[in-house]
Amino acid sequence: MKFRLRQMEVFRAVMLTGSINGASKLLFTSQPAISRIVSHTEQTLGLALFNRVKGKLVPTPEGQALFREVDEFYQQALRVDDFARGLAQGPSGTLNIASSPCLSRGLIPRVVTSFVQRYPNIRVNLRTTLLNGMAQEVLSNTVDLAVSVLPLEHPNLRIERFTEGRMVCVVPRGHELSQLPAVSLADLARFNLIAHHPSIPFGQLVSAAFRNADVPLVSRVDIHETDVACALVRAGAGIAMVDQFTVEGMAWSDLQVLPLQEEIRLAPSIVRSVFDTGRSHADKFAELLRQMVAAGDGTMAGAA
Template sequence: MRLRHIEVFHAIMQVGTISGAAQVLHISQPAVTKVLQHAELQLGMPLFERVRGKLHPTPEAHRLFAETEKLHRDLQGIRRLAASLKGRAVETIRLVATPTLAVSVLPQAMSAWRREFPATRCELATHHTNEIVNMLRLGEADFAVSLQDPRHPGIVAEALAHGAMTVIAPPGTWHDEEAGTPLSPAGLRGELIGYADNDPLGELVVSACEAQEVHPVFRTVVQTYQIARSLVEAGGGMAVVDPFTAASSTRVQRRPLEPAIGVQLYLLTAGHAPLSHGARRLADSVAQAALACLATPGMR
């Protein structure tokens, strides 16, 4: 099938009539009929049954429509991109972040970047790192930020900021003179919130505890650091979180974990896809927001 065949077929499937398809496509009814007949001739089978002047899609037409729907969406995206390029606008920037960074770092980064690029469209999505890798490889995102280097051959990881895992606790847990001073794994007493088994930073925390013969028991296990922070804010115990999550809350006490467990914030891109000017500036804004977050009192 040629592209014109697909456009006409898709329009007929959407509106159900030759006349409606002609209106959608801004062509005459005879032109729609001619293209449909040519498509059916090439396929060697009818796509519609004509009953009392009405078109009824065949089972083959329904199967074909499921596939042409994907192509139709792609064509719409191409048309929007062409229109934006004609107007000298930067194409849509698609940024993906892990849930933690989307809440703790990106709001400030986006706000600062938007002042420089007020008219540029930006789509922000949240996924975990494994999903992010697939999106970058498939061209479904322009770049991403994560606390993990996936070490994938098709992904370039650039470190933007460096911090350390931080212990957070409800207000009043420590005396003022203790707050801000390092805390060893032995000090992780009481209710400690844990992370799902597939969290690499959580595994490093457990390893650090076990190295000092401390064996934490996690009665509450979560998937994200911001959920752990919310539980701590509600008095649900202590947690060891990334520095960006720790710095983004004013309702917890913070202490660095000792020995330190380093955390990097990475910019992830597909190796074959250079960033546009607008995307690069957004990545720079993320780096600046991350460094500002780490400069919060009590985070050094």
Template structure:
């Protein structure tokens, strides 16, 4: 009566086909020749097929046996690939690492983190893409990133977000600017100034706009641009006063006067990951290095 084959029978069948004799198969399997012959007989009975015959004292596989062997080989080769892949994963983790971030963080906080990560994993391909927040959300939702780091809110029902660092926005201007002699700026100091701003959907801009409106403050004019780095470069040219996150301001600090602004505009570094997929070991390492880098920074600017 046919029955399902057990793993030991299949392994023995494969060894006999590989080596050509029951004696050689027994050596390969570290067992005895009678044990191999017994398992082959059991397998034939279970399969309900003639798999071998004896010709001039030698064991010969039937065509049915050869077709079955081809399928068995695919199974074992698949297992071997699994073992090889496990060895690779144990050594270096899954695939590459895909990080998405806002331009300000890609210019300021992330480079030293990438440098330390590359030292630990010299053979790993790392992709660091700097994009706007909307593109980062879409990329994470569509599986294009392992994690995303932003200075704008990222929490949605589609993924989890964690605040890694709290700080406050700062004012940047040319060192010769009339306001550069102050220890810090009040929002009233921006009255009548040429203001360098980000786009209207930026968190810092929205906070600043609300604060200025509540105090009845109007700038003389505004220059709107897409990145905090652009604001810093424009400020370094003496064009006006910009309000940016402190991370990017630190990159251009040699060319700028950087002052705290009151009332405070909150800035947060946010990490977002897909909620239904655990981080790889590489991604966990990267996040830990990022946490360590941020821990070295002031928690706030007052």
């Protein structure tokens, strides 16, 4: 075999870190040794994998194409290694998860509960993270996976939508809007409206919906957290537009949740790094999440 496993490991490390120095730190190997292996690999394969530009290694098209194959092979090898160790000792370790705050109120706690019951030797570290910080947490390996209520866009993220959701209206019980089968954005505009600040993703989503409906969006109170919106409605500050997942398990008898005529859709997604080695227990959690959603545990009854 011309391309040996050690050469693949070193080549992959250089591609991931972008330098000989970075690869040496990642593999706990001296820089000269890494450099020799890279040069020997290029000679053995008869390929120029990198261009040397001002002291930096820039992957050639051949190097980039080879990396895709090597990374896929390497991840499979790591999974086999992880599987073999798991057979001997059973699943154990820690799973780090980030969740959008609204999903951490109902759906994700149910999945985590089932997960720890199924895998009692795996400890779960669950944190809530706002959308603007989620990509960094995944790509920096601070968490093994994230569950986002809205899509994220990044070339190094793998996004898997697993269910859908909608925005809804929350009003005090007995409010005149509760007599309607569904509430329009024009209906909302007649009352003191509590809405997400336009600088955050939820606010941008709502603002776009009002523009598309040609209805002016005039909010009385701007909020950054949906829980606060519900608390303001309870206090009498007005009515609010929130995501359905926040109110899914709501036990406030003094509030009502009303459907909207205009569908403002949400796309809850599993967020992973494209460089995920497969060594964590993220696959197990993602599969359980899919199973529970497929069984009907992923959307709020009556609002989907």
